[in-house]
Amino acid sequence: MRDTVTQGGLTAWLRAFAAAVARDREELTDLDAAIGDADHGSNMDRGMQAVVGKLGGLSPDEAGVGVGALLKTVGMTLVSTVGGAAGPLYGSLFLDMGKAAGEDAELTVAQWATAVEAGVRGVQARGKAELGDKTMIDALAPAAEALSAAAACGLSLADALRRTAEAAAQGMKATTPLVARKGRASYLGERSAGHQDPGATSSWLLMQAAAEALASDAPPDRPRT
Amino acid sequence: MRDTVTQGGLTAWLRAFAAAVARDREELTDLDAAIGDADHGSNMDRGMQAVVGKLGGLSPDEAGVGVGALLKTVGMTLVSTVGGAAGPLYGSLFLDMGKAAGEDAELTVAQWATAVEAGVRGVQARGKAELGDKTMIDALAPAAEALSAAAACGLSLADALRRTAEAAAQGMKATTPLVARKGRASYLGERSAGHQDPGATSSWLLMQAAAEALASDAPPDRPRT
Amino acid sequence: MKKLINQPEDAVKEELEGVAAAHGDRLRVHTAPNYIVRADAPVHGKVALVSGGGSGHEPMHGGFVGLGMLDAACPGEVFTSPTPDQVLEAAKAVNGGAGVLLIVKNYSGDVMNFEMAAELAEDEGIEVEQVVIDDDVAVKDSLYTAGRRGVGATVLAEKICGAAAEQRWPLPDVAGLCRKVNANARSMGVALTSCTVPTAGKPTFELADDEIELGIGIHGEPGRERRKLAPAHAIVETLATAVVKDLPFGRGDEVLAFVNGMGGTPLMELYVVYNELHTLLEGWGIAIGRNLIGSYMTSLDMAGCSITLLRLDDELTAFWDAPVNTTGLRWGV
């Protein structure tokens, strides 16, 4: 267990997220079928498969660049493979996390919290959603907040990530009763209430994967599983 | 009960046939769905409704014309309203019956048998089907034969018609195991076996209706029911 | 049954009213008896092409009435061939003095009704030729059956003969050209689902969720074989093999490839089918010179498709390319 975010940790995280998306692909699509257009699972799966492919294909040179560069590559890959609403939004998340992370080889918990906050602001800038609009923001914003609070209290990376995932889970669950005001689900009006938001669900998977894998210290060139 | 075929009897017969077709419309269509295109019931129903409308609308002058003219009117009406295979075939049946019946106001059993034989020959001339091809001929030809035999034996009209209907029923049932060689069912090849032919079924209804109503002496101008 | 109709018995009538309301500038819709003619009919000195058949196959045939294709179409009830009086009246309305070609699909009902119409038209002094289209290889041709059904080649024959008629070919030649198209075309179809005849109110046949019907007719007549659902490439290979072997088409042939949707299958899938067909034919050394992809000869709401190949020569290609202006097919004008 490391207490900093490294390329190795990032790679393990992204692989864990990809695996979780692949596993829950049908569930994500079912959630989207209920209030959207039944593609969120396949969109995210396509994108994360591309990301994993990219990670495996990084040359040692590229693999050696900073955390920020890696995050930006992930963001660009998502932007150009996911499409739909999730593509630009998750793309912005990673692109803006990458910008904030800068060129360092590893990040402290506080730096990581700053990067995640920047990423979530990026999602909001792109999608204009507020808390309570029944979108991924409902999972991402509380998660970023919990992470920053944990960092301020000096918690370890592992503990901070656990709290982050818990906050994301709360936020995700809280989307169920909401009436959607952004995204495709908003076309449903009142009928959108009673369903959990698919994007908030994938965002929880993202934070859950971080709690599981981001503090690990697997080398960045671990063979694809 | 009369022992001759009159306009009144014909009208009663056609009405009875129309009623039977309306009643069994769905069954005829189901039989056609199995080995054809699911329209025999609606085709015959449309045609016989038109015939009944025509009967009701006959002016006293027209109503007074001979048996043959009435049969021809029925044939023309069927030709121009039924369409499909059944239209020209039932149309030919009635047109050729009408030609054979001539201008008399009533027909003896023997004359009636001659007319029916002519009608059935008309169906065969039009459709080129032989006995055993799994078509309406399988009900019509035995029926015509039974009628002629009954006439030759001097049976009463009522008895002759009963035998005719029985022969049609036999012929109809015998179509079930056959492989169709004419009409739409022939496209099915061996798969047409095991289904009763829809056209043979409507032909049996026709003969059955004759047994029930043709010997009756209801006036031609009986109001539509 | 779920359809955008009112009373099932009125569907054809109301469809024709819709056609009349929509296309009054180019078509005249006559009722009682029902037929559709091009607005400028009769075209003097031109052979008139008349076709027709049961309704439920739209745009065939009404959508093919217009310059360069049909002069008249006679829509019967759903899946029920038109009656002789419809065909007779249509022939009279479009006869421009050069005679009338009746293009008939080989179904007992159609053949008999058009035959009666031809007899009546000849009685009225109209010169008439009939050509019966029978391109469906799913049905074994035999002296002891009603022969093969007429399917996709009908659309191609109507287009090609329509062009020849515009060029003032005489009746025997247009009829000969029609026979040539029929002789050089073969088709086969597949259904993923049954159609539902409005007045029947329920599907004509039942297919399990993992079954398809090969060699389906365009009236929901069951095909010759029921199979397990398979990927597009396997289905297309089955259809294309049967079609190619039948004529047979051979290495070096140039063909028009017609991928037709049955009514319930969207264009996306038809392009996937075309892609498979293209790859197969390329492998067999058969070149696709022209193509037509879309739902031109439907079977109500049936999901599925048919494949038609027509062997081309310069004459057929030129007539195919000639201008056509109908609601269903249009180019060059």
Next chain:
Amino acid sequence: MKKLINQPEDAVKEELEGVAAAHGDRLRVHTAPNYIVRADAPVHGKVALVSGGGSGHEPMHGGFVGLGMLDAACPGEVFTSPTPDQVLEAAKAVNGGAGVLLIVKNYSGDVMNFEMAAELAEDEGIEVEQVVIDDDVAVKDSLYTAGRRGVGATVLAEKICGAAAEQRWPLPDVAGLCRKVNANARSMGVALTSCTVPTAGKPTFELADDEIELGIGIHGEPGRERRKLAPAHAIVETLATAVVKDLPFGRGDEVLAFVNGMGGTPLMELYVVYNELHTLLEGWGIAIGRNLIGSYMTSLDMAGCSITLLRLDDELTAFWDAPVNTTGLRWGV
């Protein structure tokens, strides 16, 4: 799920291969990233029109690429808007020096992806304008939602603006015309059945045998209201009333009436719908000056239809009538 496809993930790719194989004479299909351009692109000095969206709506948009309509279409995955790099590369491929108009349907995903593409294109020195189409009255427009969806008006805007671009209208004017079409058009749809997204493998929603979904989106998004199945006249009255009241259209207006099939509904039913619409509008004193009837903007295999009305003036009518030569819409050439 029964579809004429191979692996669900490959459906879009193979569809595009089919399009490339079929229409190489008039279209160029680029892959990785996916986009379709007219064969003669870039047209020097002409504003280039680029649209796109998720696949599954064919012929929209790829079937509308060609003279008089779009210069490029960017097909995303099924029901998933294209990515910014697709749109950027397409814009670069068709830019003839007079700028690029992006026609975008109002869905969060489409808007964001096209926005990113526009930013990237501008970075590369291409003059870009975006117009967002939002004609679906089924969705309440509000500051607190994503607004109305873009549906049928998209097809009309692409046709009309394509004609203006051919006449060398400058970019701001073509964009203005596009906004005018959008401002004067309203739509609403109904589903009789759900569609099935290939990768999902099952229907997006369940409708009972006697239920319909009013105000359906073209991605199988549930509508705003579920109702009992009703005759066509009642359904059309509901749709038309909502459409007419929204703009509102009024007595004396002349409109283009667009009856669109959702993919699984045959032409026969669309004419029945048109017939009802025509009768209704006539009663309300609204004249149908032009019409379009067919499956032009589909939702995979969904059964159902949508109705779009566009208020016409001389300018819009003239551009509508102008020549167009695409695989999906063609006249005048």
